[in-house]
Amino acid sequence: MSLADSSPPPPPLQAWIRNECEARWHALANCLGKDPSIFFPEDTVSNRPHLYDEARRICEACLVQVQCAEAGKHEQLGMWGGMSPSERHPKKVRLKLVLE
Numbered sequence: 001m002s003l004a005d006s007s008p009p010p011p012p013l014q015a016w017i018r019n020e021c022e023a024r025w026h027a028l029a030n031c032l033g034k035d036p037s038i039f040f041p042e043d044t045v046s047n048r049p050h051l052y053d054e055a056r057r058i059c060e061a062c063l064v065q066v067q068c069a070e071a072g073k074h075e076q077l078g079m080w081g082g083m084s085p086s087e088r089h090p091k092k093v094r095l096k097l098v099l100e
């Protein structure tokens with residue numbers, strides 16, 4: 001394959017590129033180097049949506065939201081893929097509110 005060749009890479013190369021991107025998505029994260037407390041606020045009990053406002057702004061411009069959301073889909077705390085815990089687990093929050 002020459003540089004002038006614009007055809008897509010052959011399937012094994014496509015698979016390798018996809019695997020590399022999946023394995024290294026965190027290197028493209030918009031939150032890289034940011035204060036972790038923005039994404040994991042100490043006040044996790046009240047679950048107030050505004051706690052995640054700054055994180056939400058950072059996540060909105062992130063190129064790897066999909067990969068992050070997949071990685072954090074079972075996490076109970078923090079912002080993952082631009083979603084707060086109550087956005088990832090709406091049923092759990094509803095159940096908590098009913099029980100309180």
Ligand code: SF4
Pocket residue numbers: 029030031032039058059062063064065068069079080081082
């Ligand atoms: S979507 Fe995930 S990886 Fe991207 S900035 Fe938000 S928390 Fe970080």
